[in-house]
Amino acid sequence: MHKGAVRSSLRYSIADGVAWSVMHGAGERYITPFLILAGSGLWGLAAVGAIPVFAGAAVQCVAAGVTDAVGRRKSMFVWGSAAQALMFAPAIAAVFVPGAGGYALMLLAYALLLGFHNFCIPPWNSVMGDLVPPRSRGRWFGMRNLLIGAGIAAAFLGGGAWLRWGGSRPAAFAALFAVAAVARLVSAGCLAGMFEPSYRRHASDRFTLAEFVRRAPKGNFGRFVAYVAALHLGVGFAGPFFWWYMLAELKFSAMQFAWLGVAHLAFHFGSQPLWGRLADRIGNKIVLAIGGFGIAGIPLLWLVSDDFTYLMAIQAYDGVVWAAFVIAAGNYLFDTCTAPKRARCTAYMNLFVAAGALAGAFAGAALGSLAPRWGVAPFTLLLAVSAAGRLLPNLLLLRTFDEVRVVRSPA
Numbered sequence: 001m002h003k004g005a006v007r008s009s010l011r012y013s014i015a016d017g018v019a020w021s022v023m024h025g026a027g028e029r030y031i032t033p034f035l036i037l038a039g040s041g042l043w044g045l046a047a048v049g050a051i052p053v054f055a056g057a058a059v060q061c062v063a064a065g066v067t068d069a070v071g072r073r074k075s076m077f078v079w080g081s082a083a084q085a086l087m088f089a090p091a092i093a094a095v096f097v098p099g100a101g102g103y104a105l106m107l108l109a110y111a112l113l114l115g116f117h118n119f120c121i122p123p124w125n126s127v128m129g130d131l132v133p134p135r136s137r138g139r140w141f142g143m144r145n146l147l148i149g150a151g152i153a154a155a156f157l158g159g160g161a162w163l164r165w166g167g168s169r170p171a172a173f174a175a176l177f178a179v180a181a182v183a184r185l186v187s188a189g190c191l192a193g194m195f196e197p198s199y200r201r202h203a204s205d206r207f208t209l210a211e212f213v214r215r216a217p218k219g220n221f222g223r224f225v226a227y228v229a230a231l232h233l234g235v236g237f238a239g240p241f242f243w244w245y246m247l248a249e250l251k252f253s254a255m256q257f258a259w260l261g262v263a264h265l266a267f268h269f270g271s272q273p274l275w276g277r278l279a280d281r282i283g284n285k286i287v288l289a290i291g292g293f294g295i296a297g298i299p300l301l302w303l304v305s306d307d308f309t310y311l312m313a314i315q316a317y318d319g320v321v322w323a324a325f326v327i328a329a330g331n332y333l334f335d336t337c338t339a340p341k342r343a344r345c346t347a348y349m350n351l352f353v354a355a356g357a358l359a360g361a362f363a364g365a366a367l368g369s370l371a372p373r374w375g376v377a378p379f380t381l382l383l384a385v386s387a388a389g390r391l392l393p394n395l396l397l398l399r400t401f402d403e404v405r406v407v408r409s410p411a
Helices: 003-026 028-037 042-070 073-086 088-094 099-131 134-166 170-192 209-218 220-236 239-249 254-282 284-296 298-302 308-336 339-374 378-396
Strands: none
Touching: 003 028, 003 099, 003 134, 003 170, 028 042, 028 099, 028 134, 028 170, 028 239, 028 254, 042 073, 042 099, 042 239, 042 339, 073 088, 073 099, 073 170, 088 099, 088 170, 099 308, 099 339, 134 170, 134 254, 134 308, 209 220, 209 339, 220 239, 220 284, 220 308, 220 339, 220 378, 239 254, 239 339, 239 378, 254 284, 254 308, 284 298, 284 308, 284 378, 298 308, 298 378, 308 339, 339 378
């Protein structure tokens, strides 16, 4: 590959990430708050938090097959990004439709948004794995994610200020979604400027989902996927309901909601460069363990107090430990899977992760609905169960797979 083309592509990738961050911060992140303010219950929030994610992960499996068949990865994620931008049109329409009709249309729009986003992930991961030098992946993705985080935080905070000024009316949400659509179109334009390395495919690189499941217990990657999926099952018990707790139960304002989100984003993306450099130095497995055990403690911290300042500190901690987990998990996938298998491995992993989150979300909705009969506050019960569900995979599954990267001495 020509070094100039690689450098130019990486710059385009950073510009794409910044534009995408505006779309995500001002658009996707305000879909759930809109539904909460519209009066959706636990089952409705579980559905909007899990079904589109699972459907999107299923789309990744299709995208992996298309990637292998077509071999033109760049065109897939460019056109997929443009299509995602257009899916904000039904989201804008949904905010003006009252009742169950508006909820159903918003759920459909969100599923399509995530569907097209997930269609882009396998080919994009495949190309980025070719472009970013293996020894500096942690550092490079950490810095890229830092810029993305700054963009998400700014857009998210700006969205909160806009909703406060606009009184959280449907027109105010519609304006946010319109901004998000434009930002995603800009992102697609940046992706179009990237260079695509040649893609060599062999019959031996193709394997079905059934073959992956059969081989999973025998290899590092399969056991790693089981660990990540099980952890997200535990996260799912409480994850979709945090925003409901803040807006519906604690009655936080739009700006308080935005500031809590920014606290998480700032520390999540701000610490990723540090975690990335550490993973390059000591390996991904240790950083993954730090993040995994740190994530297990988050629900217990939420049980202590509902003071706004305290929750800001918890959100900062949440951002740091999730940053460790995300950067190490992403790098582990790159290191474990060869380039021709990377798109398919990404798709299969995300399918199992989404299945875990889906099961956890609906189990959480069921438990939360039953909690009042047992004399327990719904969110308190969900936090306790989620903490146990997050801890068990770290105790039982984390040790089943090994570090695969050759690393320098920690000293």
